Amino acid sequence: MKIFRKTQRRMTILPKLIIAFLLVVAPIYGIGLWMNQLGEKSVREELSKSLQSRVDFYLSSLEAGNEQLSGLLQQYAMDKDIQHAAFISNTMSIGTWTETVQRIQDKLQQIKYSSLYIKNVSAHILTLKRTISSNETISDTINPDYEAVASVAKLRGVGNYYWKDRLFMAVAYPGSDLPNMKETFALSIEINQETMKQSLQNFTDYKNAGAMLVNPENGWSLGNQADEGLTKELSDYLKSRPKDSADEGYKQISAGNSSYLVAYKRSAAFGYYLIAYVPSAEMLGPIYKYRLLLWLLSFVSLVFIVAYSYWLYQLIRKPLHRMITGFRKVEAGMMDPIPMPKSRDEFHYLFQRFNMMTNNLKVLIQEVYEQKLRAQTSELKQLQSQINPHFLYNTYFILYRLAKMHDNDSVIRFSQHLGEYFQYITRNGSDDVPLDAEIKHSRSYVEIQSIRFAKSRITVDFSELPEGYGDMRVPRLILQPFIENAYQYGLETKRRDGRIAVKMIELEGQLLISVEDNGERLTNDDLQQLEANLEKQRADMEYTGMLNVHRRLQIRFGAEYGVSVDRSEMGGLKATLRLPMPQSSGKPTELEDTVDAKGV
Template sequence: MNVFRKRRLSLTIFPKLIIAFLLVVAPIYGIGLGMNQLGEKSVREELSKSLNSRVDFYLNLLEVENEQMMGLLQQYAVDKDIQHAAFISNTMTIGEWTETVQRIQDKLQLIKSSNPYIKSVSAHILTLKRTISSDETISDAISPEYEAVASVSKLRGVGKYYWHGRLFMAIAYPGSDLPNMKATYVLSVEINEEMMKQSLQNFSDYKNAGAMLIHPENGWILDNQAGEGLTHELSDYLRNRPADSADEGYAQLSAGDSSYFVAYKRSHAFGYYLIAYVPSVEMVGAIDKYRMLLWLLSFVSLAFIIAYSYWLYQLIRKPLHRMIAGFRKVEAGKMEPMPLPKTHDEFYYLFQRFNMMTNNLKVLIQEVYEQKLRAQTSELKQLQSQINPHFLYNTYFILYRLAKMHDNDTVIRFSQHLGGYFQYITRNGSDEVPLDAEIKHSRSYVEIQNIRFAKSRITVDFSELPEGCGDMRVPRLILQPFIENAYQYGIETKRRDGRIAVTMTEQDGRLLISVEDNGERLTNADLQRIEANLVHQGANMEYTGMLNVHRRLQIRFGAAYGVSVARGEMGGMKATLRLPMPPSPGKAAESSDPSDLADPNDAKGV
């Protein structure tokens, strides 16, 4: 039952309306989403190109500045004043030493002022164990900063060093060019990280965007405003990249609850990466808003579609529901007209036609019912008129023979049975009789046949009628024709041991009355022909009485009842009458309303 209800619900108009609207609207929104995705993809590509070009341009500027600083260091690494201070300071007078130190400091200041990214310049004179700086006069001892660049003496040319979060460039003299000689002095430049940070701040025009320099190997990071989470993610990303991957690229990373577009490029001179990052919301925020608006529009449209479909459903549901209820009443046999709707629309026309249909059905049903009654009466009259002349001749011949033998008792008994028999089949009273009366008539017929045939030749056994079935009203002459067929077509030619059994049992709410004989004349072909006649109806059939009973039972009780035949256990034919069991005491009898009668077209009998 639940499955049926679910199936019926799935076939209602409401889901069909929603599906129809969605089929129309879905392609439009699909195209809109596709356009949004294509636009987002195009914007992402353009932004990636813009970020990459900015990174490339700024890193090239840094490389130019680095090359300039390295060139200055290489130029002043062979400066004569620094060499004099390192080699012949002991031969100088105080005045000459002072002038030499001053000139060296002026040159260091010149180097510093030549490039905004230089914070300080120092000359570490190892022979004197003293340092001359652009920011300070000559010291009494080697500056601690020398520790950052001490290993430069092993290199040829300029070296780059990261020391305590500071970036240095340095060159030694004579350096590795003369391996047998120790370095006499080292020129070093400290990079001005503050100036580089200021340059990084001007890198991007987006809000919360920025740039940073990261050396993933030694952990040096120069950042203007990135948070710790993003810095950590970028460092891990660069550190874990495959060794054979490109030195520049574009990626999207997540840090905390934020997502960033990142462009990076490696500096071959220093080994650090220049990284530009922009929050995704700043780059594609508008597109995300458009997407959200599109989804919002989709949900609103869906809600509108459902509401509109429900309104249409209600608009047609009420009259349609009333019409369905009217049809169900018609199915139940209640031909009631429905009140017309107030609106003069299509449903008004349908209700009008429905009322006309119910009126016509009432007329047709009444006519069909009357035709059923007429057919039932005429068939009964036909059966009553089918008094077998052979049977009539035999009865008169038996009376003649008994009278001649002066067997008056048998004549009296035979006349009584014969009179009751003809009175029952010829009377024009009610067409329906109690089942007891029908069985009594059949017994009278059997008594007549017993007088005709010797009891030792043919015996007839009647079982007991189930309790409560005697008063059941049935059409007249439904049992005797089957007993007559058993005599005539089954055992009339048997010389001895002929037997007819009439059994009455209850099974599955039905009363089954069976007439079975042990005749030997029934062939399989005859049995199949009788079964086919009972099922498919036909005209001019031999077993007129049997087919007549079958059709009258179906007219009276419905297509589920009637007559069926089969080969019985005794070898002859077994005809079974299927009748409804009468209602138990206290329950109402079945309705005799014309609408409760089965349609004669449903009957399968002949």
């Protein structure tokens, strides 16, 4: 029963209502959260693709420009004026030489002005050990810039060179890489890095965004160098990428306390990467605001759920708890009315009807309890009247046997004890007697039985009654029937060493009186039958002997008291009487006083 009650308390109406509310709200909130994350992911991908598209377009423009410059260099590598200056300058007149140099410089300037990204164009004529450039006239020696592109003579086609933080493109006269071929001349273009840097700074419209050209192999980079940590992170990332990975993509990279969305692509022709980066807060700022609003919505929803739960508690749970408390009090026998709620709802009606019910129950219980006491008193008298003839039958049989054996002394003593025995029964009309008197009467019964059985055959041991229990009022004849059963059913066939032990102990606020024997006739089936009879107590049973005592004790003290049986440690039956403390046994209830006053 306790397990069932605990199970009932696990899930009350209030948690069910809150769970039902959450089951309705949670899917809607979950779908909203999923839609927000899906939208954030979609926007992030679209922005990343847009940034990647810009990188593709800008890199394609750079490569197209570089291809154009490469074409111009290769075209002018075959220019007749440059070849004349390199091969037959010593046969030219001063005027022809001057005109040739001027035409070469004009052509170099045309190359320079063909692109904003060209800073200077030079023709290094190695046969003359002189340099003609677009910015200066012919020099007396080879320009030191030739050192940057000197290795181009060993290369067929255009080469790209990074030298002293400067970027060059160069081409040598065709055939310079052949064996035994002397170096003749080389054309070089110096890239205007400042112009490219400004162009990269205007790559995106976002604040703190930018782009850069990075060659992780030689450490060259061009672009906004405001965040060296970002440049290092990007370079390390590009270096650590597997060689077989894609040459373009986008990624989110953290540098310091900031996070950047990065798109990159590698130029297969020139070997460097074009990298565009935008702070995540700038590109995804609106999404972060929506996320903040979503968290705000979550907090507001939580506050609303708490407020809703508290409102339900006040509206339903609290009145229900008060009503359940009232019902539990009714179960415990307290018929106190419940204070009426202030609200005029269904609970007001239920509380009103509950109080009316408790008032009616008080009247009904008063009437039923009075009738029950009258019935119990009548039943008690009937049960006691049953036990007296039962014992009388046994004593007459004993007296008959003694007289038949012509044992006159035993007949005299037996008649004397028998007279005292019936004097105890008929001395007054009270149904209750002190426990001391009941024990003394049982001892007299033992004396009667000792006449029947020799002391060497059956011995009876009585323990001392605990202090304070002598004056306790108990029903008459509750101990003697168990001693009688021990004689009659346990030890009657035992010829010697029969033992009966009567023990009286106080345990957990109760008095336990046990009667046990060392009989050998008790079987497990008999013990189970006794336990079943004591537990069920059918209405059609004849209450004699042990059942009689059990029934009378329960009528007198309550269902938790009475008789229990078990196998004795000595081998026979052990019957235990469970009695309350004297404080609870000798005080009649108020209702009993009322019934007695009415003459029941």
